[in-house]
Amino acid sequence: MKVISITPRGYCKGVVNAINIAKQTKKANPNKNVYILGRLVHNQYVVDELAKLGIHTIDAKNATRMDLLDKIDEGIIIFSAHSVGKDVYNKAIKKGLQIIDATCVDVRKTKDIILDFLNKGFVVLYIGKKNHPEAEAILSISDKIIFVSDEADLDKTKSFDPDKLMVINQTTMSIIDIMHIHQKIKNMYPNAIIYEEICSATRVRQEAVLNMVNVDLTYVVGDPHSNNTNNLAKLAKLNSKKVRLIESVAHINLTDLINIERVAVTSGASTPISLTNQVISFLQNYKPGDSVPEVVKEII
Numbered sequence: 001m002k003v004i005s006i007t008p009r010g011y012c013k014g015v016v017n018a019i020n021i022a023k024q025t026k027k028a029n030p031n032k033n034v035y036i037l038g039r040l041v042h043n044q045y046v047v048d049e050l051a052k053l054g055i056h057t058i059d060a061k062n063a064t065r066m067d068l069l070d071k072i073d074e075g076i077i078i079f080s081a082h083s084v085g086k087d088v089y090n091k092a093i094k095k096g097l098q099i100i101d102a103t104c105v106d107v108r109k110t111k112d113i114i115l116d117f118l119n120k121g122f123v124v125l126y127i128g129k130k131n132h133p134e135a136e137a138i139l140s141i142s143d144k145i146i147f148v149s150d151e152a153d154l155d156k157t158k159s160f161d162p163d164k165l166m167v168i169n170q171t172t173m174s175i176i177d178i179m180h181i182h183q184k185i186k187n188m189y190p191n192a193i194i195y196e197e198i199c200s201a202t203r204v205r206q207e208a209v210l211n212m213v214n215v216d217l218t219y220v221v222g223d224p225h226s227n228n229t230n231n232l233a234k235l236a237k238l239n240s241k242k243v244r245l246i247e248s249v250a251h252i253n254l255t256d257l258i259n260i261e262r263v264a265v266t267s268g269a270s271t272p273i274s275l276t277n278q279v280i281s282f283l284q285n286y287k288p289g290d291s292v293p294e295v296v297k298e299i300i
């Protein structure tokens with residue numbers, strides 16, 4: 001079985017930066033409680049490893065960042081790479097929390113572009129994933145931002161001046177989905193100003209998957225909650241007979257390897273490299289009859 005390690009894969013600069021900020025914050029404040037509002041990155045292994053360092057993730061299903069803030073009354077609060085809205089920021093200040101902001105520079109850039117166009121009187125059409133923290137942060141900027149998650153949503157948008165329309169997107173969207181949505185917007189609103197803001201880390205990882213050839217099976221290593229990981233899996237389906245999104249080597253189903261000649265491995269921008277390397281190493285050494293190993297947790 002030929003194993004193809006797709007490059008680039010794994011941590012992006014925003015994730016590396018956020019993890020370093022969290023670790024440095026705890027190191028510099030060993031006696032203070034350090035909390036992360038929501039998941040620092042969408043990966044449970046990273047969350048678990050941070051907890052071992054005494055960095056607590058405050059998270060709950062379907063809770064917004066505003067809701068989560070109600071659970072913290074003292075200490076240091078770290079905002080994730082996805083950013084937070086102005087309302088969350090102000091509430092944290094009001095509560096007397098010490099704020100550390102790990103917003104990724106690429107998310108910050110998207111925000112700045114939006115603010116600039118809002119100040120010029122434009123309506124902003126923002127393409128993103130429903131309930132994603134990055135979209136939540138952007139939408140809290142202004143009620144002049146219209147949210148769409150797919151092409152069908154474009155048909156539901158209310159009336160606005162089509163000559164004062166700017167279009168922009170969440171940084172981790174699929175390049176193919178964005179291409180299709182942009183095409184429809186160009187047909188509907190020919191004078192719209194369109195910014196394509198998929199970050200370069202997301203783009204190069206997706207392009208690498210789109211360039212795969214003759215692949216029987218692709219493993220995308222990552223957390224099922226991660227938008228960029230899900231999009232990698234979706235795009236891999238265009239080029240690979242079978243695709244499996246797995247969190248670690250322990251999630252490999254050995255029946256998937258029957259009759260496989262070429263297997264590719266990639267990973268989302270929030271996946272620790274050690275998790276992906278364990279998958280690659282297992283596949284490279286695999287012989288029928290082997291069993292799936294435990295995960296070795298040397299993660300971050």
Ligand code: SF4
Nearest residue numbers: 012014104106171199
């Ligand atoms: S995926 Fe892109 S926008 Fe998100 S943290 Fe990484 S570099 Fe930043």
